[in-house]
Amino acid sequence: MSKNLTTKTTEAPLRSTPGSAAFDAHSASRDRYFLGIDGGGTKTHAVITDSSFRVIGEGFSGAANPLRVGLAEAVSHIGQAVADACAQAGIELSNIGSACAGIAGINHPIHYHTMKDALDEALHVAGLELVTDARAALEGALDGKPGIVVIAGTGSIVIGVNQDGKEARAGGFGPTLSDEGSGYYIAQQALKAVVSAFDGRSPKTRLAELICNRLGVASPSDLPGVIYNSDAEPVEIASLAELVDEAAREGDEVARQILTSAGRELGRLAASVIEKLGLHSTAFHIGCVGSVFRSGEVVLQPLREAVLSVAPRAEIGPPLYPPAIGAAKLARELA
Amino acid sequence: MSKNLTTKTTEAPLRSTPGSAAFDAHSASRDRYFLGIDGGGTKTHAVITDSSFRVIGEGFSGAANPLRVGLAEAVSHIGQAVADACAQAGIELSNIGSACAGIAGINHPIHYHTMKDALDEALHVAGLELVTDARAALEGALDGKPGIVVIAGTGSIVIGVNQDGKEARAGGFGPTLSDEGSGYYIAQQALKAVVSAFDGRSPKTRLAELICNRLGVASPSDLPGVIYNSDAEPVEIASLAELVDEAAREGDEVARQILTSAGRELGRLAASVIEKLGLHSTAFHIGCVGSVFRSGEVVLQPLREAVLSVAPRAEIGPPLYPPAIGAAKLARELA
Structure with missing residues (x-):
């Protein structure tokens, strides 16, 4: 990383009252x-x-x-x-x-x-x-300690560092190459579930109504018109993930399964980083960061299962700091 | 469909020699x-x-x-x-x-x-x-008879018509919404397999070398640079499907599995159209059209299995006419 940056003498900032x-x-x-x-x-x-x-x-x-x-x-x-x-x-x-x-x-x-x-x-x-x-x-x-962070927002990536300072990662290649467990992944699974149900290929889901309403179309058959219409603002696919969270909270089984599969995929990414860093028998923290974790246990449980099966002393929770x-x-x- | 088109009296074309x-x-x-x-x-x-x-x-x-x-x-x-x-x-x-x-x-x-x-x-x-x-x-x-066509080129769609003239379809919503079994699907599965193998998450595959060579990069870690680089010509993702065919012919197991899963997905689409048209016990033709079928039995066999399990009298083969x-x-x- 380049260190050839302009360095300036930092002036004393004077926001706090001197003497306080x-x-x-x-x-x-x-x-x-x-x-x-x-x-x-x-x-x-x-x-x-x-x-x-x-x-x-x-x-x-x-x-x-x-x-x-x-x-x-x-x-x-x-x-x-x-x-x-x-x-x-x-x-x-x-x-x-x-x-x-x-x-x-x-x-x-x-x-x-x-x-x-x-x-x-x-x-x-x-x-x-x-x-x-x-x-x-x-x-x-x-906060500088060995461990792993699982990031699942628009995209997904898992990175970690072990006690020797060695870093490793998995995922993080963007939506076309590797989006497992990300908001984009969840949203795309939801879109696929909606058109598949429309085709009669899979069970009906509350996601159809939620997604059609959000995108302003009357029927799933109109979705290609908004998803592929290059004249309009591109649809923010990943942002549809919040509708999957909403449907899952309302008890929609298709939505729950999508979130569960996202957690499982994130667990697989984490397991591969654990493998690379040799953390199997270590006690370490796994911080979960990003909007996907707002869905709570439906994502966390399959993630926890996948992780604990390879690293039983791992502890999964929120990040220490954002x-x-x-x-x-x-x-x-x-x- | 609009019929309000300009109609012209067609002049006699005079290419063949009159009298022949x-x-x-x-x-x-x-x-x-x-x-x-x-x-x-x-x-x-x-x-x-x-x-x-x-x-x-x-x-x-x-x-x-x-x-x-x-x-x-x-x-x-x-x-x-x-x-x-x-x-x-x-x-x-x-x-x-x-x-x-x-x-x-x-x-x-x-x-x-x-x-x-x-x-x-x-x-x-x-x-x-x-x-x-x-x-x-x-x-x-x-050629006008009842039956089904399974199309798997850049995209995928299955449509069919029964003896009552009723038409039905499944798939065909484009790569973001429904691309099961298409060239795009095969190519994306291949890209995901390559970065996953690079991450150590899945088995090594010959696809890594074939795809990196085709896209002019040295390593899978450079793929995001060409896939997401909006300044360059967009990579024709679906065209990478022919490399999966190539790798499968060379015996690459990952490539074979991708093509098998494509055939299975196409079979599911076909089964859903068979269901909608009530063709279960009928003898009818299923024409397979598109570049994906150049891979032959590795795609056709799982497709055939999925179809015959719901419609044992179906006959799968090439289209009568292009x-x-x-x-x-x-x-x-x-x-």
């Missing part, structure tokens, strides 16, 4: 603010933290994956989330000591460098480092 | 030439036939599905295939008595009317009728 207890307690590091960015396939979350990683400002915006929304829109969303975080924190970008952005869709070196150059030009943040959104989530979820805080922590580490 | 045996045999209909077009997701095939449906000229061109390549390109491909067919037949478009185009991607009324208007303007063929590519394939495969001839026959029927 909070300010004095951290006076030794009052010139250190960290910017952490979590830029995913659907939303961007930026935080400004103090040197104890307490959030003093945050901002939210749209998708940051340049492969999904294009470079210009991704950079614009990141810039907006960062500006909002700075405004809430009452500091200027020039007060930030170091920054790290975890961005989806930059795994390939070409995409990494394109995004790095664009963000350097757009943000002018001193010492900005770029990592994948998965790396930032891993840092937040485990990915944006993970990015802020990486900002200090990588600076 | 062949000409005399059909002199009663010497003013009737038929144009049949099969416009699919990858290629367009146009034929000019005489009134006995003997091909006197044919032309080939690229994709005709407006949802895949855009309306202008689809119409241009169709126009070129028709022009080549006319040139080979030595006749003018104005000599054609009636014409029928079976076009992929026009199932929705909006797409149907857009394509109809564009073709009327581009071709100026008297009495041009439009049907789906599946309808033309059905006509060709069964879809373009089916379209030419529909031209007479619909005129």
Whole structure:
């Protein structure tokens, strides 16, 4: 990762009143603010933290994956989330000591460098480092300890690190190549279930009505007209996953099965990372991050079963910190 | 279907020498030439036939599905295939008595009317009728008799007609909604198998080398860079299906399993149409059309098993006539 960045002397940020207890307690590091960015396939979350990683400002915006929304829109969303975080924190970008952005869709070196150059030009943040959104989530979820993070938002990926510092991943290749257990996967399974039921190939499901209503069509036979109509705004396929959650909560069996299969697929990805890192007999944390986990046990139970069958001492739960805080922590580490 | 088309008096075509045996045999209909077009997701095939449906000229061109390549390109491909067919037949478009185009991607009324208007303007063929590519394939495969056609090219669809003239279909909703057993399905399964093997989640496969070579990348980890790179020409995902055929012939077990699962999925689609048409105890023909069937028994055997388990008197084989001839026959029927 390039370290040849413009470095600026960080001016002392003066938001806290000098002399206040909070300010004095951290006076030794009052010139250190960290910017952490979590830029995913659907939303961007930026935080400004103090040197104890307490959030003093945050901002939210749209998708940051340049492969999904294009470079210009991704950079614009990141810039907006960062500006909002700075405004809430009452500091200027020039007060930030170091920054790290975890961005989806930059795994390939070409995409990494394109995004790095664009963000350097757009943000002018001193010492900005770029990592994948998965790396930032891993840092937040485990706070530096060995373990695994299972990410299932628009896309899915599992990454982990063992006691020797070795990292491994599975999945994360995007919807065409590998989307197992992601919001996109869930939404596409739902669309397939709806047209299959319409064909009489599989059981009726409440998803038909929910999806047709959301997309503004009268019947599943009209779905190709909205899914493939290049003149209209592209349908955000992955966003239909929330309707699967809704239908499952209403007791729809097809929706429940889709969410269960998503959990099972995520468990398979996790099992492969456990294998690669040799974590079978270790006690370690698995942090589950992303919108898919809002569905709760229907996803978590099959995931837990798949994981515990290969690593009985694993402990599955929420991340210790959200990915944006993970990015802020990486900002200090990588600076 | 609109019948309000400009009708022209068809001039007598004068290619055959008047007085020749062949000409005399059909002199009663010497003013009737038929144009049949099969416009699919990858290629367009146009034929000019005489009134006995003997091909006197044919032309080939690229994709005709407006949802895949855009309306202008689809119409241009169709126009070129028709022009080549006319040139080979030595006749003018104005000599054609009636014409029928079976076009992929026009199932929705909006797409149907857009394509109809564009073709009327581009071709100026008297009495041009439009049907789906599946309808033309059905006509060709069964030559008007009850039965089923299983189409698996870029996309997949099964349609059939019973002795009462009732039609039914399954599948055919495009790659996002329903692509079971299609070239797109096979290619995507192959891509998923390659990245999964790269992750260590599934067995190694010869497909990794074949696909990376075809796409010009060194490793599966570089695949996202070519699959999602919107600056370059989009990768024709479905065309990778021929590499699965190649790998299967070389004995690659992963490739064989993908083709077997495609056959099984096509069998499920067929079983659902058999169900809808009440053909369980009838003797009828199932015509298999499309590039996927070039793989032979590895696809046909699971398809046959699925079909015979619900309709033991079904007979599976090639179509009686190709879809373009089916379209030419529909031209007479619909005129």
